[in-house]
Amino acid sequence: MRVALVLVIILPFVIGIGLFLKSRLILQDVSLWELLFSSEWRPLSGKFGFFPFIVSSLWVTVLSLIIAGPICLLTAIHLTQYADNWVLKIMHPVIDILAGIPSVIYGVWGTLVIVPLISNHIAPLFHTDTSGYSILAGGVVLAVMIIPFVLNILIEVFKTIPIELTEASLSVGASKWQTIKLVHIRKAFPGIISAFGLGLSRSFGETIAVLMVVGNVSKIPGGVFEPGYPLPALIANNYGEMLSIPLYDSALMLAAFVLLIVVLLFNLASRILIIRTERYR
Amino acid sequence: MKRQTLIKAEEVFFRVIMFLSSMIIAATLFLIIFSIFYKGLPSLSWDMVSQTPKGGFYFGKEGGILNAIVGSIYLAGGSTLLSLAIGLPLALFLNINIVSKKRLVNAIRFFLDLLWGIPSIVYGAFGFTLMIYLGLKTSLLAGIITVTLFILPIMVRAMDEVIKTIPIGLLEASYSLGSTKSETAYRIFFRQTIPGIVTAILLSFGRAIGDAASVLFTTGYTDHMPTSLTQPTATLPLAIFFQLSVPIREVQNRAYASAAILVFIILIISILSRIFARKFQKNQIK
Numbered sequence: 221m222r223v224a225l226v227l228v229i230i231l232p233f234v235i236g237i238g239l240f241l242k243s244r245l246i247l248q249d250v251s252l253w254e255l256l257f258s259s260e261w262r263p264l265s266g267k268f269g270f271f272p273f274i275v276s277s278l279w280v281t282v283l284s285l286i287i288a289g290p291i292c293l294l295t296a297i298h299l300t301q302y303a304d305n306w307v308l309k310i311m312h313p314v315i316d317i318l319a320g321i322p323s324v325i326y327g328v329w330g331t332l333v334i335v336p337l338i339s340n341h342i343a344p345l346f347h348t349d350t351s352g353y354s355i356l357a358g359g360v361v362l363a364v365m366i367i368p369f370v371l372n373i374l375i376e377v378f379k380t381i382p383i384e385l386t387e388a389s390l391s392v393g394a395s396k397w398q399t400i401k402l403v404h405i406r407k408a409f410p411g412i413i414s415a416f417g418l419g420l421s422r423s424f425g426e427t428i429a430v431l432m433v434v435g436n437v438s439k440i441p442g443g444v445f446e447p448g449y450p451l452p453a454l455i456a457n458n459y460g461e462m463l464s465i466p467l468y469d470s471a472l473m474l475a476a477f478v479l480l481i482v483v484l485l486f487n488l489a490s491r492i493l494i495i496r497t498e499r500y501r
Numbered sequence: 502m503k504r505q506t507l508i509k510a511e512e513v514f515f516r517v518i519m520f521l522s523s524m525i526i527a528a529t530l531f532l533i534i535f536s537i538f539y540k541g542l543p544s545l546s547w548d549m550v551s552q553t554p555k556g557g558f559y560f561g562k563e564g565g566i567l568n569a570i571v572g573s574i575y576l577a578g579g580s581t582l583l584s585l586a587i588g589l590p591l592a593l594f595l596n597i598n599i600v601s602k603k604r605l606v607n608a609i610r611f612f613l614d615l616l617w618g619i620p621s622i623v624y625g626a627f628g629f630t631l632m633i634y635l636g637l638k639t640s641l642l643a644g645i646i647t648v649t650l651f652i653l654p655i656m657v658r659a660m661d662e663v664i665k666t667i668p669i670g671l672l673e674a675s676y677s678l679g680s681t682k683s684e685t686a687y688r689i690f691f692r693q694t695i696p697g698i699v700t701a702i703l704l705s706f707g708r709a710i711g712d713a714a715s716v717l718f719t720t721g722y723t724d725h726m727p728t729s730l731t732q733p734t735a736t737l738p739l740a741i742f743f744q745l746s747v748p749i750r751e752v753q754n755r756a757y758a759s760a761a762i763l764v765f766i767i768l769i770i771s772i773l774s775r776i777f778a779r780k781f782q783k784n785q786i787k
Contacts, residue, residue, distance in 0.1 A: 294515075305525070328757070479623055484619070
């Protein structure tokens with residue numbers, strides 16, 4: 221048991237160190253700054269600029285939260301405050317199943333439904349022409365994927381609000397909605413922020429589903445209808461060829477390392493925020 | 502009076518959009534399942550599930566996806582068993598041996614939550630470096646090791662949440678009757694929470710069978726049946742991913758059929774875990 225415990229505790233460090241050791245090769249040649257903020261990606265001539273991929277990642281991640289955030293917040297309030305029993309009976313299994321669907325299935329759904337929807341119906345509304353394989357498609361698919369995740373955390377957050385607060389608010393004459401708006405949301409605010417933070421980090425690391433709908437063109441995207449190429453997709457797409465060029469291999473491992481660090485920091489910040497709010501309840 | 506109606510109107514407005522957003526989520530799930538089955542079920546036949554792909558690598562028009570189904574079950578089954586062997590003692594250890602050290606237990610939980618947040622592609626990349634370090638080739642074994650690392654935190658945390666619900670009184674009663682720690686762990690705590698632990702195992706199995714990014718580097722892909730731990734092995738998620746990108750209709754149909762099978766498996770897992778979760782709630786000591 222102690223061995224298992226030690227294994228679990230050293231695992232993230234081993235992952236971090238392993239990836240870092242592999243990425244040291246490229247860091248000896250080029251500075252980290254140059255790698256992260258140069259936009260020239262030509263592996264065969266030794267140019268590894270991650271900037272377009274980082275920008276794409278930010279685009280799809282932020283977009284997914286813009287779509288999923290309000291829906292999750294509204295649904296969480298609905299389910300914890302207003303929903304009838306029959307709605308709960310439907311929604312609990314729905315959230316569970318959504319959380320269990322593998323990302324590759326979301327990807328297939330994206331190519332079957334979202335991509336044609338964007339190219340045939342949404343893009344014409346904005347007078348643009350697109351294949352549908354775009355930042356927007358990636359954002360929508362990611363939004364659906366993080367909804368069950370964020371929603372579950374938000375429901376937990378709203379459940380921790382003490383009943384006395386609600387009673388006090390109602391007894392001074394506030395309506396139910398006023399109580400929710402002025403008491404619950406304010407009280408739950410740190411929890412909401414951390415739920416969104418965890419959602420962001422989940423989006424940031426998601427690979428296959430995004431890869432299937434986002435288009436994978438390595439240039440800085442100029443808008444939501446243009447294709448992008450997020451970091452995880454870059455790693456996943458190039459695993460076959462990277463072995464032959466040591467520097468390429470090293471660059472992709474650096475990408476994985478950056479991904480790990482960003483996700484861990486986001487997770488750390490969000491979880492600490494949750495724990496602190498629970499303590500001062 | 503006017504203010505009152507405004508307040509009322511605002512509440513009604515928000516109640517409507519809140520209800521709508523719940524319904525959007527439910528509708529999206531039905532749309533996902535419907536679109537996958539609509540595309541996948543017509544291609545699903547006995548040949549599809551009983552034969553391996555025939556013809557060239559990726560491009561054969563004949564045959565089915567038996568290799569991916571079997572490969573996925575081997576991979577998910579192997580890694581679930583392996584992480585059960587590590588995870589169950591660990592979860593029991595947290596709740597019995599060191600339960601009095603609250604800070605330590607909470608720190609470990611926090612740590613496991615962090616591990617849960619690491620994206621599977623990072624596990625994949627790490628598994629790949631580990632593989633090279635150990636001198637392994639892309640193989641079923643490398644896949645099982647990587648996926649085990651990936652699902653271990655999920656399984657331990659899920660079991661921990663279940664075991665945590667056992668009241669401390671049961672622990673004290675067991676000790677006072679003279680049981681040792683391990684007797685308490687396996688004869689009392691484990692037995693009491695079996696349905697909940699099965700739910701945790703099912704959850705981990707679902708994760709293991711559905712993840713593509715962690716097996717992409719490590720398990721590889723092949724048209725053949727898996728015969729040994731050291732061979733590359735096809736899995737359902739990668740069967741979907743690779744075959745969908747081939748511009749031949751018959752091959753793409755195999756991808757859609759694989760998707761339908763994968764969704765079917767996930768739905769069954771979800772139903773089973775609901776049944777066990779309900780059973781667990783009935784058994785729970787308040």
